[in-house]
Amino acid sequence: MKVNIDGETKTLLAVWYENGEVKLIDQRLIPDKIEIFTAKNSDDIYYAIKNMVVRGAPAIGVTAAYGLAMASKNKENMDEAVKRIASSRPTAYDLFKAIDYMKNNKFAESAARRYAMEITARSKKIGEYGNELIKSGDKILTHCNAGALAVVDWGTALAPMRIAHDSGKNIFVYVDETRPRLQGARLTAWELQQEGIEHSIIADNAAGYFMKNKDVNLVIVGADRIAANGDFANKIGTYEKAVLARVNNIPFYVAAPGSTFDFSIKSGDEIPIEERDENEVLIVNDKHLGPAESHARNPAFDVTPHEYVTAFITEYGLFKPEELKNLYSMIQRD
Numbered sequence: 001m002k003v004n005i006d007g008e009t010k011t012l013l014a015v016w017y018e019n020g021e022v023k024l025i026d027q028r029l030i031p032d033k034i035e036i037f038t039a040k041n042s043d044d045i046y047y048a049i050k051n052m053v054v055r056g057a058p059a060i061g062v063t064a065a066y067g068l069a070m071a072s073k074n075k076e077n078m079d080e081a082v083k084r085i086a087s088s089r090p091t092a093y094d095l096f097k098a099i100d101y102m103k104n105n106k107f108a109e110s111a112a113r114r115y116a117m118e119i120t121a122r123s124k125k126i127g128e129y130g131n132e133l134i135k136s137g138d139k140i141l142t143h144c145n146a147g148a149l150a151v152v153d154w155g156t157a158l159a160p161m162r163i164a165h166d167s168g169k170n171i172f173v174y175v176d177e178t179r180p181r182l183q184g185a186r187l188t189a190w191e192l193q194q195e196g197i198e199h200s201i202i203a204d205n206a207a208g209y210f211m212k213n214k215d216v217n218l219v220i221v222g223a224d225r226i227a228a229n230g231d232f233a234n235k236i237g238t239y240e241k242a243v244l245a246r247v248n249n250i251p252f253y254v255a256a257p258g259s260t261f262d263f264s265i266k267s268g269d270e271i272p273i274e275e276r277d278e279n280e281v282l283i284v285n286d287k288h289l290g291p292a293e294s295h296a297r298n299p300a301f302d303v304t305p306h307e308y309v310t311a312f313i314t315e316y317g318l319f320k321p322e323e324l325k326n327l328y329s330m331i332q333r334d
């Protein structure tokens with residue numbers, strides 16, 4: 001992704017491998033500053049994923065792949081390194097896909113590099129297929145951040161918008177702020193601003209207002225894990241956007257690479273949902289929002305039933321939920 005740093009345009013990736021270390025844009029600090037977090041061992045990788053230095057399903061997968069290559073090069077106990085990294089976050093399937101990929105390739109650095117290169121190429125393809133759904137003048141709503149920061153480059157839900165904008169289409173994006181971690185307000189808005197794509201940040205509870213007033217004509221979101229029947233987990237709040245889109249007759253697309261599809265589970269009921277620390281909800285800028293004695297619940301994801309999905313935008317093309325068997329065969333052949 002192209003990033004403007006102190007008036008200079010630079011090309012940055014969300015994750016990369018350099019001199020035997022894993023480098024990550026520290027996503028906790030964006031948009032205030034761009035700082036690079038260096039991971040030197042599997043404990044650092046665990047810390048970075050768990051604390052959301054890096055986040056977004058494909059980016060978590062790539063970080064794990066590079067992390068395991070690094071751990072193997074440093075002669076760490078690989079059973080322990082795998083166990084530790086696998087325990088960092090439970091929902092994004094890409095994490096487990098990447099770990100399996102690295103196990104099958106003996107934790108080779110070349111395999112991790114290939115994994116990262118492929119995911120980048122796949123997200124560009126998602127962008128190309130998704131671009132075909134976008135017309136000039138479209139107003140698109142997205143939730144959380146499924147941009148370049150969440151992959152390595154391009155993004156999933158944001159890739160079609162990038163390509164549509166680059167090809168001269170006039171688009172406008174409604175960015176849900178995405179409480180409690182504000183991935184929309186902080187990360188998606190920052191990416192769109194870097195690209196010069198017109199957008200407005202909206203409070204999470206404003207989406208219905210804009211949909212009902214015919215101000216949104218397309219919704220595109222990412223996913224963390226998609227079950228065989230098309231039920232999918234994504235950032236908390238996605239489910240209600242899907243229901244609102246259905247009620248208001250707005251097409252609702254889910255953009256994700258093959259690595260996010262978990263065909264070993266039949267439905268969304270089997271997706272493990274992470275519940276994070278209550279303080280993410282209770283405290284903003286070191287200040288308690290409510291009474292200090294109040295507790296909070298903080299599920300990080302929800303599951304949207306497949307009947308709300310118009311189609312999945314993948315690197316293999318578009319698939320309606322009932323067509324996912326075809327996607328499965330294509331992934332098996334790949």
Ligand code: MRU
Pocket residue numbers: 055056057058092143144145146147150151155156157183221222223224234235236300
């Ligand atoms: O908790 P996060 O920020 O890791 O959640 C990220 C999302 O929900 C994204 O929409 C999803 O991972 C897709 S990223 C291409």
